[in-house]
Amino acid sequence: MHIMVVGLNYRTAPVEVRERFTFADRDLPEALKQLKQTKSIMECVIVATCNRTELYAVVDRPHLCGHYIRSFMEKWFKTPREDFTSDLYMHEDEKAIEHLFRVTSGLDSMVIGETQILGQVKDAFLLAQEQKTTGTLFNSIFKQSVTLAKKAHSDTAVGEAAVSVSYAAVELGKRIFGQFGGKTVMIVGAGKMSELTAKHLYSSGVKKVFVVNRTYDRAVQLADKFNGTPLDMKEAVARLHETDIVISSTGSDGYVLTREQVTAAMQKRKSRPLFMIDIAVPRDLDPAIASVENVFLYDIDDLEGIVESNMEQRRQEAAKIEVLIEAEVEAYRQWYKTLGVAPLIQALQTKAAAIHAETMDSLTNKLPDLGDRELKIIHKLTKSIVNQMMHDPILRVKEMAGEKHADQAMDMFVKLFALEEELERTAEKAEKSKPVIEKSSPADTLAKLGQGAIAAVTT
Template structure:
């Protein structure tokens, strides 16, 4: 079996193209079912965000897998394969695993280190798992990716430094005040930047903020989303008397607030400190405002300096995470290398248990006068002998699974312990166990040959 990933993202496709190949939430379950029943595919997960569409699959052959995954995309979205071939990237085995780790940790995001992607990966995996579209390999792989990303978020600073202007403005306010509780924030402008700023403020616990806009209806639309208050821009100076922070991002050819206006407001405030952050281009706030006592003005150049510094910090943290990903990749490859021996180990244990039970039954027949206590002691210590005899062969078979010639070695092991019948029985049981999360049963030699995902 092999791991295959195909997809397109913000690096390879425009927004319009990404929209064409976006799985709709109301039909995504059906898409997963179709993917699961596609030829060559035994496990599948669909990851869809505004910046990427990716399909992860466990396939029986790489060439067949690529063909059927492309066909699945073409059929589902009703387009010719040639229409998306230029946008598509394909990763196989180790590269696919490493890519998933990078995606989940936020290293492949448009905003380096963003944390929202972890929840999106988690939801995609759980959705596929609930629909029985994942099995042994993906249950392990996605669990490992999610655990890694959680560890990254708690042990590194990758997500702690603002890398957008609007968020940098919020972080600047936090650095000044510590937190926003009991602070009044005025947002001037109800466009995309203003709305995003309001969203960030709401997430930071602001319970008193005012949205100011030329159009009152638009200001109210944004304010209502976050339990804020809306006012018309004509009343701006009046609301500043109670403000602690002003964040301005309105489109205008002239200053929204001048030095003279703020000087008058400052007198009515009894010269309480007022922090003003101008994230608009052209600027909304007169730069001379910064000359006033207890009024502190920051513009977009100040914020972009913060963003650049924070991007550098995130890049440094990303280097740490790359090392963590390398270790996780090695760990997953090690686990995969032993996956092929699981049926063999189980078969050896099952055969040994059968022999042990048969021997105890003979003892009971030969010695019918044994008490229950005596029989219990015989079972316990005879089973201990069996377990001790199994210990070294089981350790050895796991080590053999990591050798280049493991196929030949494992075949010899099967023949040496005469395990063909036990393995066949296990495979038959798995075929009839619809609740099992193991891959489709195969002949023992096929299992050994196909499991090395990283080969």
């Protein structure tokens, strides 16, 4: 069995392409059903967000299955594959697992360390489970990815530093005021950035908002979003002393607030600090305002400098998560190797049980006078001996499954316990209508049995 992911994201495809390959929530169950029914696909999960569409699958032939998955996309989205193939990426096996771990941990996101993707991957997995399109491999891997992401965010500071201009402005405000309860914000202009910053401040406890705009109707519209008060520029200057935080983003050619106006307002504020954010280019606020006592003035360069510093901090934390991911991929690798041991252990247990049953039958025939109580005691004791004899060999074969020369070690194990016939019978049963494996080495037989065992629980 192989693991594949085929997808496109913000790095490989522009938004006009991504928006054509989105799954509506209501359509996902049917999409999962159809993808699962696609030839050679044993398990599947679809992760669909605004920035990525990814189809994860457990397959038996990766190269052909890449073609089958693209055919599914072509049919589902009614788009010729030549229109989107160049935007796709495809990862197989451990690269696919590593990719999933990076996605869930927020390392593959547009904003490094964001946590929203964790919930989105978890929801995608739970839906796939609900639709019965997952099995042994994905039930293990997706749970492992969610656990890893939670650990990554709890054990590192990857999501703590603000990495947008609007959040950086809020972070600066917290340094000055500590908290925003009871503070008043004045928005000058109706730019998207100033509106977003005001939204963050409002959600952080700001209670009163003034909205200033050259077009008064626009000021009214924006004020309604924050239960605010619309003002013209003259009224804004008159009420500047009531304001704790000014966010300015207009298209003005000159300064909308001067040093003199701010100085006059500060005389009425009685030394209470004034926090001013100038997001406009060219600048709205006279740089000389910074020299006024108790006024804290920041422009777009200041904020972007903070963002870049915080992004570097997140990149450093992300490096710690990469180490965690490497360890988790290795843990999966070892777990997957032990899956192939299951048929061997089953064969050993079956053979031991048969020998034990045959011995008990012989004992009953040779000692017919034994009562039920005596036979029950003998059965229990002899069964205990068999289980104790098998305990260490089973433990060792699991250990050997993860070693470098696992195939040779398991081949020798089969020969030592003479399990060839039992493995052949198990293989014939698992394959059902397929022909009995002919002239296979024990290791080859075991490998086929392992694949059959995985296939049995993933279909």
